[in-house]
Amino acid sequence: MLTKIVRTVANQLILFIAIFGLYVIVHGHITPGGGFQGGAVIVGGVVMLLVAFNSQELKKSLRERVLSIVESSGALIFIILAFIGIGTVFFYNLLVGTPIFGRIPAIGPGPGDIWTGGVIPLMNFAVGLKVVAGLSAVVLALALFSGGEEVEE
Amino acid sequence: MRRVTGWIVLIVMVAFLVWGVTLVHPFGYPDVSDMDDYIIKNSQEETGSNNVVAAVLFDYRGFDTLGEATILFTAVTGVLLLLRASKRKKETS
Numbered sequence: 001m002l003t004k005i006v007r008t009v010a011n012q013l014i015l016f017i018a019i020f021g022l023y024v025i026v027h028g029h030i031t032p033g034g035g036f037q038g039g040a041v042i043v044g045g046v047v048m049l050l051v052a053f054n055s056q057e058l059k060k061s062l063r064e065r066v067l068s069i070v071e072s073s074g075a076l077i078f079i080i081l082a083f084i085g086i087g088t089v090f091f092y093n094l095l096v097g098t099p100i101f102g103r104i105p106a107i108g109p110g111p112g113d114i115w116t117g118g119v120i121p122l123m124n125f126a127v128g129l130k131v132v133a134g135l136s137a138v139v140l141a142l143a144l145f146s147g148g149e150e151v152e153e
Numbered sequence: 154m155r156r157v158t159g160w161i162v163l164i165v166m167v168a169f170l171v172w173g174v175t176l177v178h179p180f181g182y183p184d185v186s187d188m189d190d191y192i193i194k195n196s197q198e199e200t201g202s203n204n205v206v207a208a209v210l211f212d213y214r215g216f217d218t219l220g221e222a223t224i225l226f227t228a229v230t231g232v233l234l235l236l237r238a239s240k241r242k243k244e245t246s
Contacts, residue, residue: 029202034210036221064233075226082215091215096201104201117202120211123218130222134229145236 001054010052017045021132028124030112035124039131046136055143067137074130081119081126093118 001007024031024038050058085092095102095118103116114121178184196208210218 029204029207029211031204032206034207068233071226071229075222078219078222082219091212091219093200093212096199102201104198105203107197110203112203117207118200118212120200120202120207123211123215124207127218127222131225134225138229138232141233141236 001057002052006052010048014045014049017048018042021045021128025124025128026121027112027114028128029117029120030114035127036131038124039128039135042128042132043135043139047139050139050143055140058140059144062136062140064137064140067133067140071130071133071137074126074128074133077126078123078130081123084119093120095119095122 021038021042024033024041025035026038028034028038046058046062082091085094088094096104101115101117101119101121103113105113105116183189192209192213193205196205196213197203200208200212202208202212
């Protein structure tokens, strides 16, 4: 557990880091980035909390069981989205042209529209969920395994 | 004797590698570019995504991404399994 200044700043900063990571995930089909990258950004924020607070302290709010469930559901959503297009081929993008994320952008470079991409934004979100939960669980498990013996004050 | 043999093998290997580097085609001009041209030309209307990299990652090569996600899942499972097992052993002993 670090000093009160570090803890307060980390508490304020985690919100912005989470928003930026969510932005990278949600705009994965328009701008560079995607589920893996945005998830890694959010896990960077979790590591910052882990440094600022104790691992025992963080364990109270991030439960290993919940993280496992979130990670598995992310993987399940990804595979279900892949199986949606099984009528044509595995991983067929069935949602292009439908009202859900189905708009087709103008050919060539241009400003992005978030309601495009078919299943790509949904898959990005599923992968992001998976990366955030999985890597958080790994980091937390490693921190707890190392004993959590930190210098008091 | 062994040292001389080692030097000879090293020189032959380095010469082979340098010869191989000289044969590489120039950067940015692939020999076969039909697939790249098709994806660059058609990805926007086929997948509706402005980001061609995302289109390749999640649509054209979705199976590869599934494997990537499986790797992550396996890694997380392995870490949690290992650390939990060792923790339990420490408690019982």
